[in-house]
Amino acid sequence: MLRIGLVMLQGARHVHIAALTSAAADADIEIEIHELRKASDLIQAEPDALVFPGGESTTMRLTGNDPASGLLPAVFSWLRADATRPVLGTCAGAILLCDPRDGGEPLVAAEIDRNAFGRQVDSFQSALKSSLLARDFPGVFIRAPRFTNVGDSSEVVATLGEEVVGVRFGNRLALTFHPELSNDHGFHQWLLETVKKVAA
Ligand code: GLN
Numbered sequence: 001m002l003r004i005g006l007v008m009l010q011g012a013r014h015v016h017i018a019a020l021t022s023a024a025a026d027a028d029i030e031i032e033i034h035e036l037r038k039a040s041d042l043i044q045a046e047p048d049a050l051v052f053p054g055g056e057s058t059t060m061r062l063t064g065n066d067p068a069s070g071l072l073p074a075v076f077s078w079l080r081a082d083a084t085r086p087v088l089g090t091c092a093g094a095i096l097l098c099d100p101r102d103g104g105e106p107l108v109a110a111e112i113d114r115n116a117f118g119r120q121v122d123s124f125q126s127a128l129k130s131s132l133l134a135r136d137f138p139g140v141f142i143r144a145p146r147f148t149n150v151g152d153s154s155e156v157v158a159t160l161g162e163e164v165v166g167v168r169f170g171n172r173l174a175l176t177f178h179p180e181l182s183n184d185h186g187f188h189q190w191l192l193e194t195v196k197k198v199a200a
Pocket of ligand 1: 090095142143
């Protein structure tokens with residue numbers, strides 16, 4: 001049984017749970033999903049991997065750093081404690097992985113610019129190419145950030161034309177779109193398969 005922690009700083013709960021459940025069924029992997037709201041939830045859950053959903057990174061920094069939660073520093077130190085720990089960060093989750101602002105190195109070696117595609121009305125859907133999944137993927141972009149620089153130690157794993165939209169840094173994956181909002185659960189499946197390899 002793999003234990004997946006869902007970072008619940010803002011929104012996107014049901015869709016990530018549905019995507020993880022369906023990916024687990026497809027891959028024939030048993031999982032248990034733990035919703036994390038406070039640092040103590042993370043400690044109790046003892047997850048094997050994390051999903052770091054989107055939302056508004058500014059709000060997520062405020063709520064996650066508030067002493068009532070403390071979840072954000074707990075997530076960062078959980079990731080820093082072991083570089084093999086897998087995480088899937090989408091949109092604002094990707095922003096926080098690339099720019100944690102906790103005094104440490106970026107958790108994914110890439111620079112990212114918030115809201116770089118414009119405002120809410122500039123949200124869009126488009127097929128993208130993913131080398132990680134070896135197929136096209138239906139990308140849903142909502143006030144998406146943009147990678148402005150990808151570190152040498154990171155690998156580009158998804159592109160939209162010339163644009164980098166997915167970066168892998170070891171077992172950490174940062175996507176500027178919302179894979180939980182499409183019916184292809186390949187990135188969630190990648191996370192589960194990565195966890196299985198780490199746990200083996
Ligand atoms: N615009 C958001 C931010 O800057 C990210 C959007 C999202 O997660 N859908 O945090």
